[in-house]
Amino acid sequence: MVYLKDRECTCREWQVTGKPCPHALAIITTSRQPDFEPYVDMAYSVAKLRAAYDKGWPNITGKSQWPEVDKGFNLQPPIAKKR
DSSP, X not given: OEETTTTEETTOHHHXXXXXXXXXXXXXXXXXSOOOGGGSOGGGSHHHHHHHHTTOOOOOOSXXXXXXXXXXXXXXXXXXXXX
16 A cells, blocks of 8 residues: 555555655656655755765875775685695
8 A cells, every 4th residue: 555645655665765665656657747756755855965965075086095994904815725
């Protein structure tokens, strides 16, 4: 069962992800020019995306700019066994 007003479906995918599940999409797309915006969580909005990247992020152009991290161990390849 799909409840468009409540943005819910009994499969619970819509409630968990915030995006309409295939069952809801089947109903939403029955209109001629469907408007998906009311059915998608605000976390997926363009405004939220812009706000997330508004502060700016430094560009990393190559591997030389990767930070050095001390893992506390040295990973060695596995020892080959003879058959």
